[in-house]
Amino acid sequence: MNVIRPDKIEGTEAELDTDLAAVSEVEAGIRDFVRNDIAYLRRPNAAATAEAAIDADAAVNSVTTLIQRVAGTSLSEIENLIGELESLRELLHAEGQRVQREIASYAQLSQAAMKSTRAIAENVTQWKRAADGLRGS
Secondary structure, eight states: OOOSOHHHHHHHHHHHHHHHHHHHHHHHHHHHHHHHHHHHHHOOSHHHHHHHHHHHHHHHHHHHHHHHHHHHHHHHHHHHHHHHHHHHHHHHHHHHHHHHHHHHHHHHHHHHHHHHHHHHHHHHHHHHHHHHHHHHO
16 A cells, blocks of 8 residues: 555655755844844944844844744644544554454354355265165165
8 A cells, every 4th residue: 555645745845845945044044143143242332232133133033933934834744644644544444344344254154164064064974874774785
């Protein structure tokens, strides 16, 4: 049984590209944040300090937004996997019930075959006795 369908493989490549792009955006945001933080430490005057604080807040908001986008993509992928696993569980449950019904059917068939074999063996034994009785007389 093939769980991954070919149309899913093509979709995952596009999702992988989207995820990689989002990761690079997060990394770029973190780099900008670090640069702004370092620039803030290098500037001693108060005006530059206030400006750097505003830039740092903007960078933090930007990084937060990027992380939320990446997490959102991951969460949707996890939800898709959970859905697929639930459908597979239902399929396995249904197949397990079908196999149990088949085994019960084969057990009944086996018992019927055993009864038929016993009846035939008893009849053959009776015919053999009758034939031996006719030969002996």
